[in-house]
Amino acid sequence: MAQLYFEQLLNGIQLGMFLFLVSAGLTLIFGFMNVINLAHGSLFMIGAYAIALFHGVTNSFLLALILSLPLVALCAWIIEVVIISRLYTRDHLDQVLATFALILFINEGTTILFGRTPMFLDVPPLLSGTISLFGVVSYPLYRVAIIGAGLAVAIFLWIIIAKTRLGMQIRAGTTNRETVEQLGVNISKLNTIIFVVGAMFAGFAGALAGPLTSVEVGMGENLLILCFVCIVIGGIGSIRGALLGAIIVGVVDTMGRAFVPDLLVKFLDPTYASGISAGLSSMSIYLLMVVVLVVKPTGLFPIIRS
Amino acid sequence: MKYTHHTRFLIGCLLALILLPWLFHATDSSYLVSTFTRLIIFAIAAVSLDLLIGYTGLVSFGHAAFLGVGAYTVGILSFHAYEETTFLGLPGTLSGLTAIPLAVLLSALVALIIGALSLRTKGVYFIMITLSFGQMLFFLFVSLEQYGGDDGMMMFDGRNTLPGLDLNDRVEFYYFCLTWFTLFFLFCTRLVRSKFGRTLAAIRQNEDRLSSIGINEYWAKLQIFVIAGIGAGLAGALSANHTEFISPDITHWTRSGDLMIVVILGGMGTLIGPVLGTFLFLLLEEFLPLILHSFGFDLLSEHWRFVFGPILILVVLYAKSGLYGMIFRKGG
Structure with missing residues (x-):
């Protein structure tokens, strides 16, 4: 049983890492530019499609990964x-709508290019197989x-953020953009x-x-909403908050899915329990977020703006 | 001058909507009555969201939740009436006199709970917490396996029954929805012009100032949140009756996004704007593929969102006052 808990905990942390990677950008963009970017999930999707595409051409996971990143960067730059x-000077409503429209555009464009059939990728051979952790569980190496x-x-x-000049500018810009601009930092380039x-x-x-899920249109949005939950729990704009929020959400979500069904069967008719537990475990992170926001309306590590 | 121009436009629109079924009957295109019923139902929800976004400055990203509550109330009651079973010891019913008021009441209750918790937060946190509540209800409906879970459920006995009215008749149902729409629209018009409406405008402009002159802005926001929830719940109940099919899709977060789109597209804070926005959005959804097809853009006609997305971005960036602005500010 302890083994199962440990394994699920690792799964949770692994999901948390994904969430963190996506949330980090989301929270930086919000913290520094005050922009809500719903289309951030689309960049996740572009990354997955890029690696599937390049993997088909090069047949090497590493090479495909190296080629994918500049492509994502190019799309992001455009x-x-x-x-x-x-959108920097607009209100949140405009940002939500414009980036929502962007999702429609990118999703439909991807469908035109790649069709509706999901694509699949294999785990790279070097990282396939399992590894024994602490002599307790054997866990997939890729994860x-x-x-x-x-x-x-x-x-x-x-x-970057704590030790470099760029990081200093980012931190300063998050607190007070105007002052940083007055001091001669090129804000739009920094943006x-x-x-x-x-x-x-x-x-x-x-x-x-890519190798863990099917690569398909719309894969970004489901993750995006989870990422919003992460950064809202952590306090929007805070990298530390995003990391903590991502791990909390990852672990709660995974644990909920793994153990709520067993728990409910003890109290409920099994025919009802399966449906309700699926619903409850999907709802758990949103419940968590609501609780956090009701207690601390600006998240766990709010950034301070002047 | 603007005022009379406004009123004339409204009366004209209402007359057109009243005459529409005759027109469709005369041109042998009665199926369009159903399309317009859908437009009218969606417009009720859009107007109710405008009360929050446009008039109070509350960007709610979970408005579809109330559509779901309304629709599922009607659906669940109909389901138990059909199966002749009970729900928590209560019998199901197909009676519109019970189902529709109950749908509205439950929506109000859910809005009260969601609002009471969400309104503690502000700005982007409010956007996200309402989105979360929407997601919670979405997954709740998905988990109701007895009522079809993911796939949803049909209303096998048809639409709700009302004395002296046959809702299963296409045209009668159209007028039924149009009546509710008109009543709700008039109610909202009165509301935003009342003293309470001015309180809402003040909240939008400067919340802190309001609390410093002794008005409880939290309470005012909660009231308007519940009223908006009632509007959407009503729309949900009508929508369930319209399609005779209820699924969790109705509370999907993109549905909340669609509602926000029509409010902005039409022009927020105008009540008429969201109605125009709804009509444009749903008619585009219906006919843009056909239009693109007839111009020979076959690839785009299947992927009309590829065209719609950029149009929407342009509207958000450059035409903030929406359709309303085009009709009333430039021409009028």
């Missing part, structure tokens, strides 16, 4: 310059690699950089997700 840059990649990105981001980097994290996550 999106930023053409649409997002016009361990994902957890590692997520942690690496988290550390990388922390170094583009942050957007493209955030998009690349999402694309990276999408590429890694």
